[in-house]
Amino acid sequence: MHTALLHSLWHYRGFVLGSVQREFQTRYRNSLLGALWTIINPLAMIIVYTVIFSRLMQARLPGVENDLAYGIYLCAGLLTWGLFAEIIGRSQSVFLEHATLLKKLSFPRICLPLVVVLNALLNFTIIFCLFLGFLLVTGNFPGWVVIAVLPVLLIQIVFAVGLGIILGVLNVFFRDVGQMTGIVLQFWFWFTPIIYPPSILPESAAALLKWNPMVPLIQSYQNIFVQGALPHWSALWPMTLISVLLCLFALSLFRKRSGEMVDEL
Numbered sequence: 001m002h003t004a005l006l007h008s009l010w011h012y013r014g015f016v017l018g019s020v021q022r023e024f025q026t027r028y029r030n031s032l033l034g035a036l037w038t039i040i041n042p043l044a045m046i047i048v049y050t051v052i053f054s055r056l057m058q059a060r061l062p063g064v065e066n067d068l069a070y071g072i073y074l075c076a077g078l079l080t081w082g083l084f085a086e087i088i089g090r091s092q093s094v095f096l097e098h099a100t101l102l103k104k105l106s107f108p109r110i111c112l113p114l115v116v117v118l119n120a121l122l123n124f125t126i127i128f129c130l131f132l133g134f135l136l137v138t139g140n141f142p143g144w145v146v147i148a149v150l151p152v153l154l155i156q157i158v159f160a161v162g163l164g165i166i167l168g169v170l171n172v173f174f175r176d177v178g179q180m181t182g183i184v185l186q187f188w189f190w191f192t193p194i195i196y197p198p199s200i201l202p203e204s205a206a207a208l209l210k211w212n213p214m215v216p217l218i219q220s221y222q223n224i225f226v227q228g229a230l231p232h233w234s235a236l237w238p239m240t241l242i243s244v245l246l247c248l249f250a251l252s253l254f255r256k257r258s259g260e261m262v263d264e265l
Helices: 002-011 013-027 034-056 069-091 099-104 111-137 143-173 176-190 203-211 215-227 233-264
Strands: none
Touching (some): 002 013, 034 111, 069 111, 069 215, 099 233, 143 215, 215 233
């Protein structure tokens, strides 16, 4: 089943890449600066988080002397959470948004979630490269350990894709899923140590973080960019297993319900 799925995606690669290109171009159509906004917006965000929070507001991380440490801590968490939230948010509505396309054209429906992921990765790559450039300019680049971002990122993408496809399928049959997803993501964000370090939480609250699957991922990014240290790989194995199983379940659910989805749309 999975071999046939990969074959169909490869066969329709032109459709997928064309969709990604059209969406990217549409986003900046009729704007004077065009694609430059893909650089201006994230660069402004990075400057605000690092300069405003770290320098002007004198925000500090416990036990870290670097003046920019809190800003880097923020960016490491916010940028990677943004990728996760974009994949989830777009995936849960992708089948509804393309209902007309699904009814009129014959193509592998799994192409739509792939387009979502590639678009999110394109946006993330641009802003993440700017973040790395900022670290280089300010002398805070973590060195060779930055390579460890790749396996952590892969685990996060597999987890987001699995969860996103499940929510996308369910949202076709139960439209409340889409409304609930936005609310859950807001609570999930604040339940993840992105804005704050876990050390400031009461012991009872900190104990609950072990039930949050995003915590080991976000903390891995923060370890790499703030401490210049490799992630704790042993803490990532459970998340890796969860992500793979979730993705396999999502593909199975999609395969079983894809025919019914078109009728429901």
